[in-house]
Amino acid sequence: MKTRWIFGNQLCHDLPILKEADKKNDVILMIEAKSRSLWQSYHKQKLTLIFSAMRHFAEELKEKGYTVDYRKADSFQKGWEEHKKDYEPDSVHLTHVSDSRMEKALKKWQEGLPKKIDVHYESEKPLFLLDKEEAKGRLKGDGPWKADSFYRNLRKDFDILMEDDQPVGGKWSYDQENRKPAKDGVEFEKARRFRPDDVTKQVMEEVEGTFGDHPGKLDSFPWPVKREEALKALNQFISDRLPTFGTYQDAMLTGDAYMSHSLLSSAINIGLLTPEEVMDKAEQAYYDGTAPLNAVEGFIRQIVGWREYMRAVYLKKMPAYKKVNELKHEADLPSFFWDGKVTMKCMSESLKPVVDVGYNHHIQRLMVLGNFANAFAISPQQTADWFNEMYIDAYDWVVLPNVLGMALFADGGLLSTKPYVSSGKYIHKMSDYCKSCPFNVQHQTEDDACPFNALYWDFLDRHEDKLGDNPRMKLIYSQWGKRDPEKKDAIKKKAASLKQQLTKGAFHE
Ligand SMILES: Cc1cc2nc3c(=O)[nH]c(=O)nc-3n(C[C@H](O)[C@H](O)[C@H](O)COP(=O)(O)OP(=O)(O)OC[C@H]3O[C@@H](n4cnc5c(N)ncnc54)[C@H](O)[C@@H]3O)c2cc1C
Numbered sequence: 072m073k074t075r076w077i078f079g080n081q082l083c084h085d086l087p088i089l090k091e092a093d094k095k096n097d098v099i100l101m102i103e104a105k106s107r108s109l110w111q112s113y114h115k116q117k118l119t120l121i122f123s124a125m126r127h128f129a130e131e132l133k134e135k136g137y138t139v140d141y142r143k144a145d146s147f148q149k150g151w152e153e154h155k156k157d158y159e160p161d162s163v164h165l166t167h168v169s170d171s172r173m174e175k176a177l178k179k180w181q182e183g184l185p186k187k188i189d190v191h192y193e194s195e196k197p198l199f200l201l202d203k204e205e206a207k208g209r210l211k212g213d214g215p216w217k218a219d220s221f222y223r224n225l226r227k228d229f230d231i232l233m234e235d236d237q238p239v240g241g242k243w244s245y246d247q248e249n250r251k252p253a254k255d256g257v258e259f260e261k262a263r264r265f266r267p268d269d270v271t272k273q274v275m276e277e278v279e280g281t282f283g284d285h286p287g288k289l290d291s292f293p294w295p296v297k298r299e300e301a302l303k304a305l306n307q308f309i310s311d312r313l314p315t316f317g318t319y320q321d322a323m324l325t326g327d328a329y330m331s332h333s334l335l336s337s338a339i340n341i342g343l344l345t346p347e348e349v350m351d352k353a354e355q356a357y358y359d360g361t362a363p364l365n366a367v368e369g370f371i372r373q374i375v376g377w378r379e380y381m382r383a384v385y386l387k388k389m390p391a392y393k394k395v396n397e398l399k400h401e402a403d404l405p406s407f408f409w410d411g412k413v414t415m416k417c418m419s420e421s422l423k424p425v426v427d428v429g430y431n432h433h434i435q436r437l438m439v440l441g442n443f444a445n446a447f448a449i450s451p452q453q454t455a456d457w458f459n460e461m462y463i464d465a466y467d468w469v470v471l472p473n474v475l476g477m478a479l480f481a482d483g484g485l486l487s488t489k490p491y492v493s494s495g496k497y498i499h500k501m502s503d504y505c506k507s508c509p510f511n512v513q514h515q516t517e518d519d520a521c522p523f524n525a526l527y528w529d530f531l532d533r534h535e536d537k538l539g540d541n542p543r544m545k546l547i548y549s550q551w552g553k554r555d556p557e558k559k560d561a562i563k564k565k566a567a568s569l570k571q572q573l574t575k576g577a578f579h580e
């Protein structure tokens with residue numbers, strides 16, 4: 072008998088290990104392992120998503136005629152032992168996992184198996200466009216690498232938005248058109264959200280009972296938990312919301328945590344949707360004339376470029392990558408990251424959706440929360456742990472490159488050419504937050520000054536040895552160099568005082 076073992080982030084009906092299964096003789100194993108849920112203190116929304124989606128997937132497989140052994144166990148090992156006793160398999164088939172800790176755990180499990188049980192790993196496509204070896208093979212040498220060339224090559228190889236060997240429209244990127252702030256009464260089509268069904272309600276109760284001390288709220292649960300729902304979310308995004316995705320991709324708006332973002336990452340990352348079908352539907356919308364090129368290209372670049380690129384960097388650089396701290400930031404993450412109660416308006420607008428539903432769009436993650444961690448010199452490992460615990464779509468392979476690499480520059484520029492740091496000016500330009508913030512975005516050293524202002528210059532000053540020669544930062548360093556020494560001193564003093572205040576609980580509401 073063959074066991075085909077499926078994990079909670081591999082819930083895809085087109086997995087090779089399922090397609091080649093013999094429905095009569097093989098058994099599909101799925102284990103809800105309590106110990107896995109305790110590796111970190113995961114958001115209650117995330118635990119609900121995984122358990123509910125696993126239970127739905129198991130039911131769908133049964134309806135299709137598979138034999139499913141669905142177990143709840145204290146650990147994967149215990150669940151496996153019970154399964155082995157009941158079914159006595161002679162081989163186990165698994166899908167490659169991306170996360171390095173899980174890979175290590177499976178290696179250990181395999182070492183402990185009796186010799187008569189064979190283990191076979193199958194491709195993780197279609198969970199990704201590239202399998203592990205293909206992904207690593209596209210990053211030559213030890214880096215640094217460029218996301219842009221990685222993206223262009225994938226566009227060509229998958230023939231996405233291409234006309235012969237040229238990009239449709241003549242340009243590879245329409246980013247220049249995608250930076251409009253969403254002010255002056257702009258409104259967005261509402262995203263499709265879902266009501267918890269009986270299975271999800273049951274899981275929510277269990278999560279509150281067993282993991283009640285985990286962070287985050289569970290007052291509502293809006294995420295798709297089965298393929299049918301994920302497809303509805305995808306279709307509604309493509310028809311109603313993709314057209315405005317591009318223009319306002321980098322914008323932020325008070326009270327609207329979703330805007331035109333797709334909210335599909337939670338479903339893609341557990342296999343309910345494949346990246347290929349998502350990109351194909353977006354491309355088709357362009358050819359059908361229902362979404363403009365700047366929106367479609369901008370969206371496709373996220374899936375084809377960034378998602379695959381980040382995973383490739385992770386695969387190439389782990390396990391050393393998780394410890395990178397090139398800028399030597401050591402401060403603690405303040406407690407308001409867990410309850411969202413903070414006086415800075417941009418921070419409270421960004422933290423509320425995380426606490427409520429485990430979600431932010433990209434710019435809040437990068438230019439508000441990541442920027443805050445850089446400005447206050449917070450430990451990259453503490454920051455990455457927080458991102459890993461709090462987001463509905465978080466997995467090590469996507470969190471570490473995004474947090475340590477893109478947001479915090481803790482890898483010294485392995486995957487992006489310059490740190491994403493800014494003063495309050497950027498947030499003011501791209502959002503309507505500052506007008507209702509108790510801090511003044513125009514002030515630098517006054518008592519009510521926006522904290523990002525002094526901290527931005529302080530960041531540059533602290534890291535001049537590492538960043539001063541960066542061609543993309545030369546201009547800003549020359550501006551800093553020309554400043555009056557007294558003013559520079561006042562800014563540095565203000566920044567030191569802000570960092571000191573944070574350790575004493577400042578900004579917490
Ligand atoms: C500090 C930080 C932490 C992040 N943590 C995660 C995470 O834990 N899980 C996660 O899936 N993404 C993460 N991202 C990437 C990105 O922010 C999210 O994928 C996106 O916000 C999810 O929302 P959405 O589905 O509405 O995305 P959209 O804006 O609609 O984008 C479409 C899709 O593109 C993909 N995508 C876009 N950007 C990236 C990226 N940089 N890396 C990987 N995929 C990308 C996602 O699948 C996403 O669903 C992080 C980014 C930053 C800067």
Ligand code: SF4
Nearest residue numbers: 415417495505508521
């Ligand atoms: S003033 Fe500063 S702290 Fe307040 S919302 Fe604007 S950028 Fe954020």
